[in-house]
Amino acid sequence: MQRSDQKESERSVDDILSGLNSDDEPTPTTQSAGGNGGRFSGLFSPRAFLAALLLSVGGLVVGGAIPIIGFFGRFAGIAAVGFLIGLVGSKRRYAEVGLAGAIAAGLAFVISTLFSVFAPFAVQLLADYGIAIAGVGALSGGVAGLVGHYFGRDLRSGLTQDL
Template identity: 75%
Template sequence: MQRSDQKESERSVDDILAGLNLDDDEPTPQKQSKRGGGRLSGVFSARAFLIALVLSIGGLLVGGAIPIVGFIGRFAGIAAAGFLMGLVGSKRRYVEVGLAGAIASGFAFVLSTLFSIFAIPLLAEYGLAIAGVGVVSGVLAGLVGHYFGRDLKDGLTRDL
């Protein structure tokens, strides 16, 4: 004969194990709390951000290597990275692509200024403004590219 409190504890363990849904990949509240899924779990993905950052830096380097349009090519490379993320991705990743474009372009603006002859006085006086222009233009290039990539994907996958 079992004690009544032992039956209750066994049932609660069974209920917990049944609630985990170990066989499927759908998120449950228990799984989300273990993974740290909170309010922002659907808004920002660190994995997508890292992919977008690598693509943005790669696009910036490739676009900047074009001899005649080197400066404009940087933004075209960031836009191409956003375009690729929008074309290939299944979800909207505007936050990740915008942040990646901002970081890549902001650092590129500051680093390109470091290699100029008047770098120290120029950065001391206008460093924040230079980084700000880079950040804003990188965000815009990434977001525009991502928008057009998603738009093309939508047009290619839509039924006529």
């Protein structure tokens, strides 16, 4: 013979496992992550990431080619790409833009260190401090992309808001 409180707890566990609450609606904890309406379904888009990465590399190259600001132009280029993605896109793409900016700038720091210093010394420098160099580049590139995306989204919401 079962106690009454034990029957209720079994019923609630069965409801959770079946994905239905008392109103016959799916509970948010049991929805699939990969399907429509999933909890993490819109968090990261591989296509948007690839586009943001390619654009970030392009912005990094174009920004670095400016003669007067050169080094800082790389970050301005990544921020400009983030700004344009935020301005044009209808969805938030912070994860994609931040990761793309971090990867582009991290690789650029390592490659520029490798080619800007005498080759044997550069290899030794990267062997000793390569992770730190890439980390600084990745952090600063990610922040530049996120800041640019934030201001692009802010401008977009200001332009599309009713007065």
